[in-house]
Amino acid sequence: NAGVMQNPRHLVRRRGQEARLRCSPMKGHSHVYWYRQLPEEGLKFMVYLQKENIIDESGMPKERFSAEFPKEGPSILRIQQVVRGDSAAYFCASSQIAGVIYEQFFGPGTRLTVL
Amino acid sequence: QKEVEQNSGPLSVPEGAIASLNCTYSDRGSQSFFWYRQYSGKSPELIMSIYSNGDKEDGRFTAQLNKASQYVSLLIRDSQPSDSATYLCAVTRERGAQKLVFGQGTRLTINP
Numbered sequence: 001n002a003g004v005m006q007n008p009r010h011l012v013r014r015r016g017q018e019a020r021l022r023c024s025p026m027k028g029h030s031h032v033y034w035y036r037q038l039p040e041e042g043l044k045f046m047v048y049l050q051k052e053n054i055i056d057e058s059g060m061p062k063e064r065f066s067a068e069f070p071k072e073g074p075s076i077l078r079i080q081q082v083v084r085g086d087s088a089a090y091f092c093a094s095s096q097i098a099g100v101i102y103e104q105f106f107g108p109g110t111r112l113t114v115l
Numbered sequence: 116q117k118e119v120e121q122n123s124g125p126l127s128v129p130e131g132a133i134a135s136l137n138c139t140y141s142d143r144g145s146q147s148f149f150w151y152r153q154y155s156g157k158s159p160e161l162i163m164s165i166y167s168n169g170d171k172e173d174g175r176f177t178a179q180l181n182k183a184s185q186y187v188s189l190l191i192r193d194s195q196p197s198d199s200a201t202y203l204c205a206v207t208r209e210r211g212a213q214k215l216v217f218g219q220g221t222r223l224t225i226n227p
Contacts, residue, residue, distance in 0.1 A: 045214040091158055101147050101166055106158040
């Protein structure tokens with residue numbers, strides 16, 4: 001399966017703990033995007049990364065959230081000291097570097113529940 | 116004014132009929148437009164992309180773009196119960212890789 005992979009699919013954390021969400025893009029894709037979908041709300045952009053570079057983090061909360069896409073390995077979205085309001089579905093998408101329209105393909109998502 | 120607006124629905128359409136979904140956007144600089152389908156509890160699935168004025172057809176789906184009026188629509192012909200889902204309209208400001216700005220989505224129900 002050459003699709004976008006995310007793990008874990010479900011993650012439960014207690015308030016104050018750290019959450020690490022991983023995303024492996026589709027084969028041949030070098031652009032990774034993270035989106036968050038709060039319950040009963042729309043998808044919101046968080047951050048756009050290429051290998052070893054953060055291109056656009058305009059949607060990232062200023063505190064507690066960080067993202068990386070190292071030269072080797074998956075992209076990581078890290079949430080420190082989680083709070084109940086962080087409970088949401090976090091989706092990763094990837095796109096390729098060639099073509100006119102950079103279509104983004106989504107992974108299955110990580111459902112984060114903060115107790 | 117929201118950047119991307121959709122009627123939240125629910126939109127009910129009888130099986131076999133044409134479902135018409137509409138989306139308007141506020142930024143005249145928007146370049147690329149996308150329709151995604153999202154089943155409850157699942158991730159968005161890309162249906163169509165369009166960036167030129169006019170129609171683009173793919174099977175039972177037709178995307179229509181009118182940049183002068185700043186709207187994009189999705190037509191689903193011969194609607195099937197399996198088409199029941201939330202349809203998300205998304206736009207980017209540039210043709211290159213950029214963040215997607217999503218509408219709230221339209222919930223579509225196809226009645227057998």
